[in-house]
Amino acid sequence: MREASLFQGCGEIDQFRRSRCHPALYEDLAQGERELHQMFREAPSRTVPAGTVLVTPDRQSQSLYMLHRGWACRVREWPDGRSIIPEIYVAGDLIGFETALRMRPDDEVAAIQPVTVQVLEADIVPTLFARRSTATYLAWLIGETQRRAERRAEMLVDLHERLRRRDLVTAGSFNLPLTQQQIADHLGLTVVHVNRTLRLLREEKVAIVDKHVVILHDMTRLRLLASRELNDAPGAEDAAPAEAAKPRS
């Protein structure tokens, strides 16, 4: 039912990026996405339990995955036991391409839940780069990753958007199978602070995150709070207009 919308061509490019990517490349992007989805659709599928490591730091058993069901994340561990989560993958995401191009020596990709993936061998990467459509799409995809990293503070908004594209948001709420520790690792904060912030969001009736269920009530204000944390009030037309002309300090 919802697999249909995931793989039947009404992809990310069509729905969201048309106006944003270079016009001359739009056709290639859409085409590349279709082709790649098609390849994965025909690829063997595998279901693995939570905690399974899909991509390891050492270059053994390199594969490419499309995440078909469930959540996964990229994890980087430090010798002292701490870890950070530079990337979160949801259903429909592709895994292993940045890795094929250039491995961060100490990253691995692990399943957060039991997940179903479709698997291709990494050998095909050169083939993909030999076709203009798929090459363009992969480059775009890698660029998207970066754009997403720049919006970490808007994590909830970003996840909501990505899940909505894939019909995984129902009645304004979605499932978030992350512990507060994992959220903290992703945002570079402490569990304690994440907990307090989530409480604040709840009290302010901006969003509720409880028992792995997220309900966003006031998207606008959430976005505002997130960006204020990082860079102070973008779009702050309501900041004292008398000071608006003040240069910078």
Add this chain to the structure above:
Amino acid sequence: MREASLFQGCGEIDQFRRSRCHPALYEDLAQGERELHQMFREAPSRTVPAGTVLVTPDRQSQSLYMLHRGWACRVREWPDGRSIIPEIYVAGDLIGFETALRMRPDDEVAAIQPVTVQVLEADIVPTLFARRSTATYLAWLIGETQRRAERRAEMLVDLHERLRRRDLVTAGSFNLPLTQQQIADHLGLTVVHVNRTLRLLREEKVAIVDKHVVILHDMTRLRLLASRELNDAPGAEDAAPAEAAKPRS
């Protein structure tokens, strides 16, 4: 003299990435870099004064540049007058490719100094993606950008490394034509704090940043300080060994 080492084939891929990228792609990467450098070498060159905007948010006059001499940066401005610098470009860097693929609506690329660039029209991007070598190289390049963004706190180390590859480091020191305000914008901190931190680095004899000249004395400790700021002590074998086994919480 030093242009030679920049453009005569002993490029980034050869020197630094051989062991790190996927073996099957290494040849394509090196080849793609050579071809792209060759194209820029044959392209018309332009010299513009400091402050010139090379890439604008609106999609007018889209071009691709190789920065031949001088520094430039990507700037994102907020309505309240603040700005951040998500990216810094040094001699040898390519500018405009992420933009061609997907424009951040409010970013522009500006020259920090008078710069010399070689210019290609953005029309050739589809052509570049049609060749396996150049397509692979571009995807790698876009991925590199992200990797660099993940190491912001090591800004000085990173710049040192990039400049060293291009023979722009002499006697352990290099030129850094950024104001403390620009450094602050890049790191997401305030000028005041950048100033105090630089003083600390000077007092600790780790690095000296003065009058746009940087001298790194103790790279190891600098790296340590930088990573500690973000994620606490990676590689901290010297942290109290009695507590080393303590799980996390």
Add this chain to the structure above:
DNA sequence: CGATTCCTTGAAGGTTGTCAACGTTGGTGG
């Protein structure tokens, strides 16, 4: 040299991390 920008420093206050404790939940085995 005058003016502007940049650098530097102090004081005060807000934000986030650390440490530590306790509550809650869910699973396991008696």
Add this chain to the structure above:
DNA sequence: CCACCAACGTTGACAACCTTCAAGGAATCG
């Protein structure tokens, strides 16, 4: 069913870090 355990969530007190506000000194450029 209950006892127990382990992981997760929640909260308080305090410290460290970073920002804000403010002001004065130094460098640069016409």
